[in-house]
Amino acid sequence: MSNEALILDLSSDLTPIQRRSMLREGALVFALGGVELALFLALGVMRPDMHHMAGSPYLMWRVGSLGLLAVAACVMAIRSFSPTARPRQGLMIACALAVMAIAAGAFVAPEGVNHRALMERINPAGGMLCATSIFVLSLPIVALLGALMRRAAPTQPRLSALASGIAAGACGAFVFAFCCPFNDPLYVVVWYSLGCAAVAAAARWRLPRRFRL
Numbered sequence: 183m184s185n186e187a188l189i190l191d192l193s194s195d196l197t198p199i200q201r202r203s204m205l206r207e208g209a210l211v212f213a214l215g216g217v218e219l220a221l222f223l224a225l226g227v228m229r230p231d232m233h234h235m236a237g238s239p240y241l242m243w244r245v246g247s248l249g250l251l252a253v254a255a256c257v258m259a260i261r262s263f264s265p266t267a268r269p270r271q272g273l274m275i276a277c278a279l280a281v282m283a284i285a286a287g288a289f290v291a292p293e294g295v296n297h298r299a300l301m302e303r304i305n306p307a308g309g310m311l312c313a314t315s316i317f318v319l320s321l322p323i324v325a326l327l328g329a330l331m332r333r334a335a336p337t338q339p340r341l342s343a344l345a346s347g348i349a350a351g352a353c354g355a356f357v358f359a360f361c362c363p364f365n366d367p368l369y370v371v372v373w374y375s376l377g378c379a380a381v382a383a384a385a386r387w388r389l390p391r392r393f394r395l
Contacts, residue, residue: 347385
């Protein structure tokens with residue numbers, strides 16, 4: 183059998199593969215996040231004083247900074263799946279945005295919060311519940327990003343997995359921000375960071391396993 187005949191025989195059963203579209207992948211991720219937020223709020227778990235707090239600098243900082251970080255991190259994660267991408271740069275940008283958001287939190291603390299005792303401010307019992315909720319809410323986004331990552335061809339899957347974990351953690355934290363009743367920026371920085379870090383660590387450990395490193 184000639185080479186041409188062998189190639190035709192091997193390729194005769196192949197089906198066309200849909201070309202990858204980062205715009206379509208981003209729309210899927212944001213749609214899933216929107217559905218998750220809608221379902222979560224439909225359960226009636228939105229903080230009861232949302233109509234009073236909606237215009238407060240603190241809540242605007244929490245929701246706004248998490249929303250910005252979620253969008254930026256998702257875009258960077260999806261871009262990192264490309265063979266020519268440089269995930270390290272995206273991770274540095276995401277970290278810089280997180281640092282700026284944390285620094286901005288020092289200027290939006292409600293009156294009287296800074297005079298409380300440290301343990302009262304961070305409230306470990308409530309904080310562990312918040313971190314766990316963020317982790318659980320992030321799992322669907324991790325699964326979707328993992329599926330998109332497997333369909334792509336990342337050349338640095340470890341960094342892409344880490345970027346996916348950060349993006350999913352930010353999305354989970356954004357959803358939970360509408361329900362969390364605590365109004366202390368220190369509380370948010372400690373426990374939201376812990377929840378997002380746990381998601382990033384889990385994604386970094388799990389997602390690259392299907393790739394040959």
